[in-house]
Amino acid sequence: MTTQKPKLAMYWAASCGGCEVSLANIHEAILEVDAHFDFMFCPCLLDTKKKDIEALPDGDIFLTLFNGALRTEENLEMATLLRRKSRLFVAFGSCAATGGIPALANHHGIADVLETAFCSVPSIDNPERLIPGTTCQVPDGELELPAFLTRVLALHEAVPVDYTMPGCPPESEQIIAVVRHVASGAPLPPSGAQIGCTDRAVCDECPREKRTTLASRLIRPFEALPEPGWCLVEQGFLCVGSSTRGGCVALCPTANMPCTGCYGSLDQSADPGATALATLVAAVDPGSAVGVDETALLAGLKDALSGVADPLGTFYRYSLSETVVADRAKEVE
Numbered sequence: 350m351t352t353q354k355p356k357l358a359m360y361w362a363a364s365c366g367g368c369e370v371s372l373a374n375i376h377e378a379i380l381e382v383d384a385h386f387d388f389m390f391c392p393c394l395l396d397t398k399k400k401d402i403e404a405l406p407d408g409d410i411f412l413t414l415f416n417g418a419l420r421t422e423e424n425l426e427m428a429t430l431l432r433r434k435s436r437l438f439v440a441f442g443s444c445a446a447t448g449g450i451p452a453l454a455n456h457h458g459i460a461d462v463l464e465t466a467f468c469s470v471p472s473i474d475n476p477e478r479l480i481p482g483t484t485c486q487v488p489d490g491e492l493e494l495p496a497f498l499t500r501v502l503a504l505h506e507a508v509p510v511d512y513t514m515p516g517c518p519p520e521s522e523q524i525i526a527v528v529r530h531v532a533s534g535a536p537l538p539p540s541g542a543q544i545g546c547t548d549r550a551v552c553d554e555c556p557r558e559k560r561t562t563l564a565s566r567l568i569r570p571f572e573a574l575p576e577p578g579w580c581l582v583e584q585g586f587l588c589v590g591s592s593t594r595g596g597c598v599a600l601c602p603t604a605n606m607p608c609t610g611c612y613g614s615l616d617q618s619a620d621p622g623a624t625a626l627a628t629l630v631a632a633v634d635p636g637s638a639v640g641v642d643e644t645a646l647l648a649g650l651k652d653a654l655s656g657v658a659d660p661l662g663t664f665y666r667y668s669l670s671e672t673v674v675a676d677r678a679k680e681v682e
């Protein structure tokens with residue numbers, strides 16, 4: 350049956366599925382989505398095929414929410430196809446916006462990633478050390494798997510993106526707000542804008558009190574129970590809320606967990622990891638050597654920051670595809 354409603358699509362590339370869960374989490378508001386849109390493509394919910402998308406005129410899909418990073422040639426092919434078929438193309442979630450968790454693999458070569466995933470992680474039982482290739486012979490014929498791209502890409506690194514909706518995943522309330530805004534016919538933000546978020550820090554939404562004290566050293570969540578109501582970073586927990594874009598209503602600190610930065614850096618021009626690190630350095634007490642002895646000052650800072658177990662995975666958890674350290678993957682290759 351044909352419909353006059355604008356078409357809505359949602360696609361997952363290198364994705365965990367959490368972005369789809371976030372959409373499902375809007376509960377009965379999904380009826381509003383149905384009232385305003387023809388939700389016609391979403392591989393985890395609907396049986397629309399790629400050939401159905403290929404058959405559409407270019408620009409026929411009004412809005413596509415594309416989640417997941419680009420890890421394989423198939424991801425890239427679908428991003429290119431959906432970009433062409435969509436009027437508004439949104440990088441939905443941290444993986445599409447900045448590479449997200451999948452882009453952490455950019456610090457390693459592909460062979461290294463495959464060896465780890467299929468042979469050496471403790472939960473793997475693979476005595477023959479079988480690693481998937483791009484073709485596989487089975488009784489019914491030859492199967493093909495899409496090849497890995499050399500490095501994981503954020504969506505905008507491959508195709509033009511109209512808007513970016515950050516978050517891992519984007520908060521359901523923000524999804525509802527964006528859907529209602531688009532459905533209302535209100536003017537759209539300028540192309541390239543971040544949507545479903547604020548331009549203020551998570552700290553501005555956080556109910557925890559800052560007492561302007563310095564932490565003696567940084568600790569991880571399992572090392573202590575936070576005191577209720579008091580800023581986590583002042584208690585030593587590695588919370589990057591002050592350098593992270595708001596919009597989640599400080600979801601994690603409100604639930605006693607430090608912000609890990611999934612809404613991305615407030616300052617688009619800066620290196621997100623370097624910004625977060627600089628913020629945290631300013632939050633720890635380097636000891637009594639301040640202003641007296643540079644060697645002792647650095648030793649104090651080093652000790653205070655020694656609790657950061659995985660600096661790359663901590664400070665670039667969501668952004669490794671587009672930071673100054675991103676090209677490390679090329680060296681590894």
Ligand code: SF4
Nearest residue numbers: 365367442443444517
């Ligand atoms: S942004 Fe987060 S929830 Fe969405 S696909 Fe990536 S890892 Fe999953």
Ligand code: SF4
Nearest residue numbers: 552555580581588590
């Ligand atoms: S640093 Fe973290 S805990 Fe402290 S106010 Fe900011 S978001 Fe809240």
Ligand code: SF4
Nearest residue numbers: 597601608609611612
């Ligand atoms: S508090 Fe930080 S990590 Fe948690 S949802 Fe908000 S931006 Fe993401």
